[in-house]
Amino acid sequence: MTEASIIAIKMPKWGLSMSEGKVGDWLVEVGKEINIGDEILEVETDKIASSVEATDGGVLRRQLGQFDEVLPVGGLLGVMADSSVSDGDIDAFIEEFQANFVPEESGEDGDAGNAYAKINIGGRDIRYVQQGDGEQNVVLIHGFGGDIDNWLFNLGDLSAKATVYALDLPGHGQSSKEVGDGSLETLAQCVVDFMDELDITKAHLVGHSMGGAIAQQIAIDHPDRVASLGLICSAGLGDEINQDYIDGFTHANSRREVKPHLQKLFADESLVTRQIIDDILKYKRLDGVEQALQTIGTAHFAGGKQQSVSADQTATLNIPVLAISGEADQIIPAAHTENAPQSIETKVIDGAGHMVQMEAAGEVNKMLIELIQRGSG
Amino acid sequence: MARMLSFKDAINEALDQEMARDESVIVMGEDVVGGTGSPGEDDAWGGVLGVTKGLYAKYGERMMDTPLSESAYVGAAIGAATCGMRPVAELMFVDFFGVCMDQIYNQAAKFRYMFGGKAETPVVIRCMVGAGFRAAAHHSQMLTSVFTHIPGLKVVLPSNAYDAKGLLIQAIRDNDPVIFCEHKMLYGTEADVPDEAYTIPFAEAAIAREGSDVTVVSLGAMVGKSLEAADALAKDGISCEVIDLRTTSPMDEDTVYESVEKTGRLVVVDESHPRCSIASDVSSLVAQNCFSSLKAKIEMVNAPHVPPPFAANLEDMFIPDAGKISEAVQAVAA
Numbered sequence: 001m002t003e004a005s006i007i008a009i010k011m012p013k014w015g016l017s018m019s020e021g022k023v024g025d026w027l028v029e030v031g032k033e034i035n036i037g038d039e040i041l042e043v044e045t046d047k048i049a050s051s052v053e054a055t056d057g058g059v060l061r062r063q064l065g066q067f068d069e070v071l072p073v074g075g076l077l078g079v080m081a082d083s084s085v086s087d088g089d090i091d092a093f094i095e096e097f098q099a100n101f102v103p104e105e106s107g108e109d110g111d112a113g114n115a116y117a118k119i120n121i122g123g124r125d126i127r128y129v130q131q132g133d134g135e136q137n138v139v140l141i142h143g144f145g146g147d148i149d150n151w152l153f154n155l156g157d158l159s160a161k162a163t164v165y166a167l168d169l170p171g172h173g174q175s176s177k178e179v180g181d182g183s184l185e186t187l188a189q190c191v192v193d194f195m196d197e198l199d200i201t202k203a204h205l206v207g208h209s210m211g212g213a214i215a216q217q218i219a220i221d222h223p224d225r226v227a228s229l230g231l232i233c234s235a236g237l238g239d240e241i242n243q244d245y246i247d248g249f250t251h252a253n254s255r256r257e258v259k260p261h262l263q264k265l266f267a268d269e270s271l272v273t274r275q276i277i278d279d280i281l282k283y284k285r286l287d288g289v290e291q292a293l294q295t296i297g298t299a300h301f302a303g304g305k306q307q308s309v310s311a312d313q314t315a316t317l318n319i320p321v322l323a324i325s326g327e328a329d330q331i332i333p334a335a336h337t338e339n340a341p342q343s344i345e346t347k348v349i350d351g352a353g354h355m356v357q358m359e360a361a362g363e364v365n366k367m368l369i370e371l372i373q374r375g376s377g
Numbered sequence: 378m379a380r381m382l383s384f385k386d387a388i389n390e391a392l393d394q395e396m397a398r399d400e401s402v403i404v405m406g407e408d409v410v411g412g413t414g415s416p417g418e419d420d421a422w423g424g425v426l427g428v429t430k431g432l433y434a435k436y437g438e439r440m441m442d443t444p445l446s447e448s449a450y451v452g453a454a455i456g457a458a459t460c461g462m463r464p465v466a467e468l469m470f471v472d473f474f475g476v477c478m479d480q481i482y483n484q485a486a487k488f489r490y491m492f493g494g495k496a497e498t499p500v501v502i503r504c505m506v507g508a509g510f511r512a513a514a515h516h517s518q519m520l521t522s523v524f525t526h527i528p529g530l531k532v533v534l535p536s537n538a539y540d541a542k543g544l545l546i547q548a549i550r551d552n553d554p555v556i557f558c559e560h561k562m563l564y565g566t567e568a569d570v571p572d573e574a575y576t577i578p579f580a581e582a583a584i585a586r587e588g589s590d591v592t593v594v595s596l597g598a599m600v601g602k603s604l605e606a607a608d609a610l611a612k613d614g615i616s617c618e619v620i621d622l623r624t625t626s627p628m629d630e631d632t633v634y635e636s637v638e639k640t641g642r643l644v645v646v647d648e649s650h651p652r653c654s655i656a657s658d659v660s661s662l663v664a665q666n667c668f669s670s671l672k673a674k675i676e677m678v679n680a681p682h683v684p685p686p687f688a689a690n691l692e693d694m695f696i697p698d699a700g701k702i703s704e705a706v707q708a709v710a711a
Binding site for chain 2: 017174177253254255274278282285286287288
């Protein structure tokens with residue numbers, strides 16, 4: 001058969017700093033049918049453990065990655081093909097792939113379009129990444145206590161279709177920890193200043209949790225700058241908030257204290273690995289972080305209520321708006337998405353929680369790409 | 378973005394950032410400036426291994442070269458601490474503690490208690506520990522257990538550059554005397570270290586590697602060797618959980634107990650001699666608190682009960698290596 005019917009399953013790139021991954025368990029046996037969206041095998045990186053999702057369908061013909069084997073990003077993990085394809089053709093495919101395969105250079109300090117960068121905006125250092133070179137611009141805005149890495153599983157797919165920017169908000173990640181009054185207006189202004197500084201005239205905004213409230217505010221205040229709104233487990237669509245999570249996360253200072261709060265973020269608690277806990281603690285222990293989170297938390301959520309609900313205003317915007325939630329969201333109820341005003345397109349995904357962009361990345365990425373296409377008109 | 382920084386530079390950065398933030402932080406010791414008044418003042422040595430290089434140019438008289446008398450300047454640092462300063466005294470080699478120990482264990486450690494809470498002694502005493510440098514018996518000892526034994530002292534032994542910066546900043550901000558041990562063989566090792574200042578609480582052990590079959594408790598330079606052993610053992614199907622104590626006083630006992638309750642097997646790796654060591658201390662605590670979880674006897678891996686040798690081949694035999702650690706793990710896993 002033609003080469004087109006033989007599909008390489010490759011080591012994915014989750015986040016900019018990933019250069020290699022360690023193979024875990026295979027979740028599909030050789031000879032079995034794989035459908036798009038199925039989990040094929042487990043992979044662990046130094047940041048996260050997750051599974052490779054199928055982006056094509058076919059029969060699994062070879063499992064090349066061995067348990068505990070470390071392969072570079074793009075490396076051949078396995079091969080899918082129709083059962084009619086001969087083993088000889090598959091062998092030839094593998095041989096050709098391996099002969100031509102060149103691992104990418106370390107992405108950390110790599111070429112300009114692909115690296116973390118820092119920019120000073122209004123006296124604050126803001127860390128950001130820029131990936132892809134599509135005509136459309138997308139800006140990803142994380143939520144309370146988050147950072148650029150919340151988009152680990154989204155940057156790759158989205159940057160294949162657009163120029164994607166993701167930033168660390170003030171008080172977060174490696175951006176300056178000075179947050180002013182920490183209010184929605186202040187943070188929204190910071191993102192607009194960021195767009196100004198990088199000459200992003202118009203962008204599709206995708207916001208997660210508190211980032212969704214920020215994205216809405218920008219669209220309401222600067223409708224000419226926003227092409228579409230992707231609201232993921234978004235704040236600002238209703239007034240309920242898990243205050244216990246906000247307070248607990250803000251003040252936790254040890255593994256024991258922070259772990260139960262991190263577990264609330266996912267439908268599957270086991271996704272909270274030691275690595276994730278350690279990375280969160282490293283962030284929380286930076287000077288000024290607890291204070292920044294306290295300031296922002298009080299400004300946005302006080303006494304168990306979200307301070308700013310903009311669903312109705314968002315609904316009147318003249319751009320496509322899509323809200324996605326995980327059905328098991330323990331931080332902001334999925335009901336906020338379900339009950340959003342009519343003109344907002346909604347989707348609630350089963351088996352996912354507050355980090356649906358990580359827990360159901362394939363599905364979320366597909367929906368966001370469709371949204372961007374609709375908003376590009 | 379990872380910023381790789383050496384252990385040595387992480388120590389320097391911690392001192393730099395704390396001195397910038399708080400004027401009461403001063404640094405004193407033998408040759409910490411290294412050449413005040415001599416040619417090349419602005420590019421002074423900055424300590425026998427260059428750890429404090431560059432700080433004199435920034436902080437001038439807050440960096441002090443002291444006379445060759447540990448009891449005098451460690452004593453002075455302790456006194457200054459009780460009067461409101463936050464001195465960081467450098468005891469160049471921990472092996473020299475003998476000549477200033479009264480100041481440390483009878484004075485600094487006890488002031489808070491003996492003055493009924495009216496005295497506070499926020500002093501940090503940094504010292505180099507450990508063997509491997511071919512520096513012989515008086516410059517190669519691992520004496521953390523001596524200080525750990527004394528109530529009123531806090532004792533810290535980081536294993537990597539990230540921990541070193543956070544723990545030193547924590548130590549400087551802590552209001553009690555802290556003995557901050559820097560393993561001289563770790564100065565060149567690098568880790569991803571944030572630009573910003575940050576702290577790491579005391580009494581929090583790090584789980585350097587998760588595992589399910591054997592708990593390996595280690596500290597300082599032994600953490601790297603334990604991880605090396607764990608990699609080799611994984612190929613033989615033995616999964617080690619490697620714990621890095623980070624601080625021996627106060628010490629995170631809970632993390633050790635939780636791990637032993639999970640694995641049932643314990644190996645403690647400590648570069649010091651066996652008697653009254655951190656290894657024997659941890660072994661005894663586990664025997665007392667996790668007895669019913671233990672499936673095998675506890676193994677200790679230590680340097681032998683001899684002074685550190687000068688001859689290179691003998692020093693190499695003296696320091697516990699990954700091979701000895703593997704043997705101990707295999708003994709408890711059998």
